[in-house]
Amino acid sequence: MTAGNGTKSTRNACHIEKFSDTFKRLGSGSRFLTGEMGEWCSMLPQEWIAFVNQEVKVTTQDKQQYEGIVFTVDPVSGSIVLVTFEEKRSASVKVVLGHAVKDVQLIKAGDDDTDRKMKSLFTPAGSQEFSTEELEERKKDLRAWLEKNLIPVTDEGDVLRVANVLTISAPYDSEQCSSSNEIILARVQSLVESKPGREQQ
Incomplete structure (x- = not known):
């Protein structure tokens, strides 16, 4: 059993390496899958991962074609979620059902810019990413501000707890x-919003 699992893991790793290397090595127009229904769905989820963030053209069994960047591939059905960026950075999303896929062709290999665009697309407006150090600093500053205003607060790892009735999570x-107590919730939220330097963080 151990040897069999090891062989399967090695096989999966080789599949990922094979597809990743192919994306880097071959240029636009490279074709990765052509055949009858079932070939795409018979691939391993580990193989589908290599298509994420790649710009592709998908041809279906009924000869429809869809182009876009692969956001994800459903690990059960093999359905492909394609994202197409329009003008002014707006985007449209198209789902191609796995059983309908006949052919997947690489148009352009993904790069750092593709990764940034995809992440920004699914990040709520006005939000931003923080490093571990930045989150820790924000938590420390907020705790000091609350204590300065005589609000009892304890540090419980990733969460600040106020008087055992309210929590504040990252960021x-x-x-x-x-909090289920609306009066305390409103008071603490107002206090947090009045913290000096909040807008610069």
Whole structure:
């Protein structure tokens, strides 16, 4: 059993390496899959991962064609979620059902710019990413501000707990305050929003 599992793991790793290397090595127009229904769906989820963030053209069994960047591939059905960026960075999303896929052709290999665009697309407006160090600093600053205003607060790892009735999770702003007591919730949110330097963080 151990040897069999090891062989399967090695096989999966080889599949990922094979497809990743192929994307880097071959230029636009490279074709990765052509055949009858079932070939795409018979691939391993580990193989589908290599298509994420690649710009592709998908041809279906009924000869329809769809182009876009692969956001993800459903690990059960093999359905492909394609994203197409329009003008002014707006985007449209198209799902191609796995059983309908006949041919997948590489148009352009993904790069860092593709990765940034895909991440920004599914990030709520006005939000931003913080490093571990930045989150820790934000938590420390907020705790000091609350204590300065005589609010009892304890640090419980990733969460600040206020008087055992309210919690504040990362990234430690008013929107991350949670409590069933609406009066305390409103008061603490107001206090968080009045914290000096909040807009610069």
